[in-house]
Amino acid sequence: MNIITCLKMVPDVVEELEVGPDGKSLDTQWLRLRLSEPDEHALEQSLLLKEKHGGKVTVLAFEAPELEEALFTALAKGADRAIKFTGDFSGLGGPVAAQILSSFLRSNPQLLTADTLILTGSQAIDDLEGELSPCLAEKLGFPFIGVVTGIEFDPERKKAVVLKEFAGGLRGEFEVPIPAVLGIQAAEKPPRYVPVAKVRSAMKSMKIEPREVPRPDSLGRLPVEQLYKPEVAGMAEMIEGSPSEIAGRLVEILSKRALA
DSSP states (O other): OEEEEEEOEEEOTTSOOOBOTTSSSBOTTSOOEEEOHHHHHHHHHHHHHHHHHOOEEEEEEEOOTTHHHHHHHHHHHTOSEEEEEESOOTTOOHHHHHHHHHHHHHTOGGGSOTTEEEEEESOBTTBTTOOHHHHHHHHHTOOEEEEEEEEEEETTTTEEEEEEEOGGGOEEEEEEESSEEEEESOOSSOOOOOOHHHHHHHHHHOOEEEEEOOOOSOOSSOOOOOOOOOOOOOOOOOOOSOHHHHHHHHHHHHHHTTOO
8 A cells, every 4th residue: 555645834833923024924933833733643544554554654745844853753653755845835825735746746656556545634724724635636636535534445446435524523434446635634543652762763764855846936825915913902891690690781782783
């Protein structure tokens, strides 16, 4: 089984984010990047499939600060190969990223085999629409299913049965032929922990393969005119009292604003 996993670095929202001097981007001086959480689950699901059915896991990622640590961690967890696209890809949109990935994969036919399964995170904090997976599938001519939380692979029939989540807690089971692109919402198990010593060992014994790809003329996103931090307005009113008193106050507020 040939499994390709696309990884992406995103801002760590645990940290306080600041607007940069240009007013159009985040301040990179204190910005910390981390691997997107859905991508962590995509990697874990890839490793689980490898453990069940054999094959190889190849991780692909666009160059970004702190990316190499994430790639070596993926190798330490069990990925067989890590490829980094070198260049400036800040602000890259999902559709254009899909174009670059599809062109690279088509030019490397050993990565696109009859049993290829491409896994990505279903979305990211800077790509809530989850555009990468469906765009990549469309450009490769592969079937696509997103918001996946489970995969059962049938090697004899070259098909996978996937569990997809819907709004309202509903789930659906779908059969998809391989090769295919799947957007992973959650792996069947939590992402595994790997000791720092094992990551350091991977840094010494394994390599990240750099690949030069041209920076696109368009990043595939509308230009940002201005970023603003939320204003502290102090307009909130805490309503206290009995349930009837709170209900009366709510009706009064809504009536004044012509909302009731």
